[in-house]
Amino acid sequence: MDRFIIRGGRRLEGEITIGGAKNAGLKLMVAGLLTGERLILSNVPQIADIATMRDLLRQHGVAVENVDAEGRTLSIGGPIESVEAPYDIVSKMRASILVLGPLLARMHEARVSLPGGCAIGTRPVDMHLKGLETLGAQIRLENGYINASAPGGLVGDRVVLPFASVGATENLLMAATLAKGRTEIVNAAREPEIGDLVECLNRMGARISGSGTGTLVIDGVEALHGAEHAIMADRIECGTYACAAGITGGDLRLIGGRIGDLGAVIRTLEEAGVEVIAEENAIRVRRDGPLQGVDIMTEPYPGFPTDMQAQFMAMLSVAEGASMITETIFENRYMHVPELNRMGARINVHGSSAIIRGVPSLSGAPVMATDLRASFSLILAGLAAQGETVLSRIYHLDRGYEAVDRKLAAVGASIERVRE
């Protein structure tokens, strides 16, 4: 297992290019299951989760080919030969559950392994299943698998989600594109990645309105066709490097970052004493003065994203005064706390809230990555800490951040990947 060795205390300065969004790209690849024609996706990030999604689509018999040498543009499409998403892939990557709706819509049947819990919470899929049942699917849970069928095809209906789940919204949205008649998804999630998916689906011939609002209306069509789509910039990668500028008192230009997707994150950065400047096709983030403690509550978009919680916690651990973070999306997303405390942070967790008492400085230590965003919070802490931090289990990072060491080294960080 590879490790990162980080020598902290350097101010970061320069440019970082933000890649395509993991959480948009994965769903856009799945959208390729909805048509036999070619879906061409560009701005594809080079991360492990995208490779896993490639494996899953190939397991369904669908061709996934590199259009360019690097695989930044993919061509997806062809007949579906298997409607099964097996345990070994779904257990590796929960986003695999998103093939359920598209397979049901196009093939009228699907067999998808139940994902089970993960490091950040139990993460059930009840809303995905109930919603698909409302669209006429018959669902049986057997031997750890979801066996779903819709013999005459799915039929549009009104689905009210009890919580604005990102995944349930996306599964139902994709399923409804090929259902008979009109589907309404009420209390739909409004994350920008869903907007990107809607844009691509409409380009493929779907009839979806209400994007960016809490109600999506989908008029089913007979078939979708091929299209070309560029994956949106990753707002979480952008926010993460903004925190790197914040915690090191640096000055970074984040090329391709979209300010409109980052409202709550930018407001919180500014409140903490980090300056954010909108530039043409870039966001500049810098800090000269001290960091100030702030209070944060994670919420569905447009609220503060849970995927930025760990990175802000690292930054606030060296702020003046106290901060309180309340995590409302996942029940177990504080795995980074004991690791940050081993580096000298003063953080106490009380139920879903964490109190962070700012300390003047952190000190390097051997630490362990537990999930994707938690891993980056430890990198941020390591960048600001005195001495050396050795971060192990960085395969978690490789799942969702492209070339972390290369991007950070290019702006002045001392970070080295040790391969084992």
Ligand code: EPU
């Ligand atoms: N939930 C249910 N039942 C359901 C669906 C969700 O109880 O049927 C609960 C979950 O257990 C969780 C909450 O609802 O507590 C939110 O889950 P949601 O469905 O919104 O999240 P998701 O689709 O599983 C995506 C991202 C996550 C991100 C969340 C929230 C992808 C592949 N994953 O997950 O990203 O944290 O939305 O914004 O898009 C990450 O990138 O590190 C990551 C974890």
